[in-house]
Amino acid sequence: MKTSVSDRTASSAAAGPAAAAPAAALATDRPRADAARWPDVAHGPRGSATRTAVTRLLVQRALAALPLRTALGDAPVTGDEGPLVRVHDPEAFFRRIGTDGLIGFGESYMAGEWEADDLVGALTVLASHLTSLVPRPLQRLRGTWARRRPSGQRNTLEGARQNVHRHYDLSNDLFALFLDPTMTYSSAVFRKRPVVWSDLADAQHRKIDRLLDLAGVGDGTRLLEIGTGWGELALRAAARGARVVSVTLSQEQRDLATSRIAQAGHADRVSVELCDYRQVTGRYDAVVSVEMIEAVGADYWPVYFDTLERLLLPGGRIALQAITMPHARMLATRTTYTWIHKYIFPGGLIPSVEAIAQHTAAAGLRMRENDGYGGHYAETLRLWRERFTQRSAEVDALGFDPVFRRMWEFYLAYSEAGFRAGYLDVRQLLLTRATTTARDGGLR
Structure with missing residues (x-):
């Protein structure tokens, strides 16, 4: 091997599916992120309380229209059909999405802040409705909120x-x-x-x-x-x-x-x-x-x-x-x-x-x-x-x-x-x- 294990892991962090899990597995301990390797996963964004609250409202409304079941923190499960998405830390989950969109959504999973009993199933539902998840007025303003690729x-x-x-x-x-x-x-x-x-x-x-x-x-x-x-x-x-x-x-x-x-x-x-x-x-x-x-x-x-x-x-x-x-x-x-x-x-x-x-x-x-x-x-x-x-x-x-x-x-x-x-x-x-x-x- 040409790189050390620590170098390999750090490089993936700098660059930056599970089989369907039983419901009991959704409460697994959250991983502890090494802040040196995974700074954005370990610390998360600050985000404003107002933006987080608006994001929570928009995301909950979008999820309610999909064939998904959701559970936020200790709240009961909502929805009657589809894969179960359980959000262990709703505040962190919505703050990450409100600040970084789908990057935050993925980092929240990496941080163990949410799980799904059928991860592929849940993501397939989201991918099937991708163009309708964000309200049309916000889609037209995509250039003002979506992050642009770094020139590097x-x-x-x-x-x-x-x-x-x-x-x-x-x-x-x-x-x-x-x-x-x-x-x-x-x-x-x-x-x-x-x-x-x-x-x-x-x-x-x-x-x-x-x-x-x-x-x-x-x-x-x-x-x-x-x-x-x-x-x-x-x-x-x-x-x-x-x-x-x-x-x-x-x-x-x-x-x-x-x-x-x-x-x-x-x-x-x-x-x-x-x-x-x-x-x-x-x-x-x-x-x-x-x-x-x-x-x-x-x-x-x-x-x-x-x-x-x-x-x-x-x-x-x-x-x-x-x-x-x-x-x-x-x-x-x-x-x-x-x-x-x-x-x-x-x-x-x-x-x-x-x-x-x-x-x-x-x-x-x-x-x-x-x-x-x-x-x-x-x-x-x-x-x-x-x-x-x-x-x-x-x-x-x-x-x-x-x-x-x-x-x-x-x-x-x-x-x-x-x-x-x-x-x-x-x-x-x-x-x-x-x-x-x-x-x-x-x-x-």
Whole structure:
């Protein structure tokens, strides 16, 4: 490992799902947050009494209209249906939301100030009603109360390296606890339902094979992979006879991917380089990039697609797997600083299909195929979340404290809820050149 346990935990704090729990588990002791690692969780915002009171009124009114049951402090449960949300410390809960919105909502969970008997279920209800939770007059004034992303999270060459480091270099051992043996950290494509843990590795291979087929990868293909992960796609491409250059900004991922590739006997076919996609040279028959565009940032989408076009040989194919969100929501929130940005994926932005289409066209590329399967991501996340929860003692043994564990549980549940509510989707896209360019010997 290249970082100490304390460094890893602190870095996640600076950057910043549990399985359904029985009702008795809702009264668990609240974790004690280390103020040095988790300053905003430990101390919480000051907030004004008036703002907290107004927030309480608005939030209670919104929750009452949803299929949720709620209990504030020692008050009886209200609501007749849905998951139970129990707020142990209503004053802190409403103060955090009143001051920091959804960032405060997530930090309140990290602090143990609220629980749910079905966390994914509760978050799915909220995600399904996201556009109606905030009164319309306040939505129109979003720019006056929503926090804007810090400039330090922009994906410049150095910024992108730091943003990737803060998530993917946490610990290979941590990711190995909840990922399947392929170490694949993106949506699987399942063959059948119901989905169980033993299906996951096979479903990840099916996803990878679909992408390789989409890109036309076979014997002799010169393949560029943007975003190595831990090497599984490169391994399967090499097994087809392709020659692969795979680039990543994560030292931890590169180290493990290189080791796995060597052990599989493909070191002569695969090169894993610590390199930004903007600095890649050469030209390739095929380019594959799996759930990497979300880390590019809207400012750099034109550069990303121009780079794909520049690196593609005549007749080449590009296969992308991308998480997407509705275009209107992307436009409304593209500059907003969220809990995910603060604690999980600094600098990221999930694109819409419309935004991808716009930027591909501007780069001289054409979207040839576009298949979505968001329900499969929900199931992938469920398996990861359940696995993470079951192995909580091993997470602790790696040196990650209870606040980190609650943060990660919330992240996995929050993401799963987004797919279950249809707020998020995941798509496999095929891009090719719209025309032959001067670089290819003339225009067509």
